[in-house]
Amino acid sequence: MPSLIPLANVPADMIEQLLDRAFGPGRHARTAYRIREGTDWLEALSFAALDDDDLLVGTIQTWPVALTDPEGRAHALLMVGPVAVLPEHQKAGYGKALMLAVLDAIDRTDPPSAILPQVMIGDPEYYGRFFGFSAEHTGGWHCPGPNDPRRLLARHPNPAVLPAEGMLGPWTVEETA
Numbered sequence: 001m002p003s004l005i006p007l008a009n010v011p012a013d014m015i016e017q018l019l020d021r022a023f024g025p026g027r028h029a030r031t032a033y034r035i036r037e038g039t040d041w042l043e044a045l046s047f048a049a050l051d052d053d054d055l056l057v058g059t060i061q062t063w064p065v066a067l068t069d070p071e072g073r074a075h076a077l078l079m080v081g082p083v084a085v086l087p088e089h090q091k092a093g094y095g096k097a098l099m100l101a102v103l104d105a106i107d108r109t110d111p112p113s114a115i116l117p118q119v120m121i122g123d124p125e126y127y128g129r130f131f132g133f134s135a136e137h138t139g140g141w142h143c144p145g146p147n148d149p150r151r152l153l154a155r156h157p158n159p160a161v162l163p164a165e166g167m168l169g170p171w172t173v174e175e176t177a
Contacts, residue, residue, distance in 0.1 A: 002049040002050060002051065002057070002058070002093065002094050002097050003049070003050040003054065004047050004048065004049055004050075004097060004098070004101050005047065005048050005050065006043065006046070006047060006048070007041070007043070007046035007047050007048045007059055007060075007061065008043045008046070009048070010048045010056060010059070014056055015048075015059055018056055018057075018058070018059055018084055018086060019059070019082065019084050021086055021087065022082075022084035022085060022086060022087065023082065023084065027082075030145070031121065031143045031144065031145035031146060031147045032079070032081060032082065032121050034143070034144040034145045034169075035063075035065055035079060035143060035144060035168045035169060035170065036063040036065055036079055036170055037169075037170050038170050038172070039063050039064055039065070039170045039171060039172075040063075041061035041062060041063050042061075042062045042063065042064060042078070044105065045062035045078065045102055045105050045106060046059070046060060046061040046062055046102075047059070047060050047098055047101045047102065049085070049094040049097060049098055051089065057085060057086050057089040057094055058083075058084060058085040058086065058089065058094040058095060058098055059082075059083075059084050059098070060080070060081065060082070060083050060084070060095075060098035060099065060101070060102055061081065061082060062078050062079065062080050062081075062102055062106075063078070063079040063170075064076065064077075064078065064079075064170070064171035065077050065078070065079040065119065065168060065169065065170055065171050066168070066169060066170070066171040066172075067119075067141060067162070067163055067166040067167070067168055068166050068167050068169065069163040069165060069166045070165055070166065073163075074171070075117075075162070075163055075166070076116050076171055077116055077117050077118065077119045077154075077168075077171075078106065078116045078117070078118045078119070079118075079119050079120060080099070080102055080103075080118050080119070080120045081120045081121065081122065083095045083098055083099060083122075085098075096130065099127075099130070099131055100131075103118075103131060103155075106118065115156075115157070117154055117155065117156035117159070117161070117162055118133070118154065118155045118156065119138070119152070119153065119154050119155075119168065120133060120153050120155075121147065121151050121152055121153070122151060122153060123151065124150055124151060124153060127153055128153070131155065132155050133153035133154065133155045134153060134154065134155070134159075135149065135150050135151070135152055135153055135154075136159070137154055137159040137162050137164070138152045138153065138154050139164075140163075140164045140165035140166070141165070141166055141167075141168060142166070142167045142168065143167075143168050144167070144168070144169060152168075
């Protein structure tokens with residue numbers, strides 16, 4: 001069973017090395033990086049997985065992003081991911097444990113009305129089956145880069161509150177002012 005610790009307890013260079021190993025050198029060109037560009041991951045919703053020898057084998061980050069609707073209104077979302085596990089430790093339950101930790105932390109938000117919708121780019125069969133993510137309400141959403149619409153997933157107890165159309169991007173300070 002993995003040990004989970006706050007990601008903030010891991011040196012930044014170790015996180016970057018793990019992400020490089022998990023996703024390869026071209027990872028910064030991916031659309032997910034463009035969506036969260038210029039933002040910092042949320043410490044309370046980001047974790048690291050350690051193996052039985054207390055070595056770093058996985059990470060998960062959660063980011064503040066926004067869906068800007070056609071009228072220009074920004075709707076706050078949480079972007080879950082990347083879920084990164086070293087190749088030699090994949091399929092050992094680390095990724096699932098990281099996802100469960102993040103979703104549990106999100107779901108324990110008090111008051112419950114403060115829970116923001118979550119979005120991610122991932123395998124719809126896996127993330128739908130185990131974690132309740134779906135592309136059902138994201139068909140009119142756009143990304144700042146290439147994406148497979150069936151892999152753009154959302155999770156929220158009341159998806160009817162999500163805009164049907166919009167552009168995903170970083171949640172910026174100007175939007176909170």
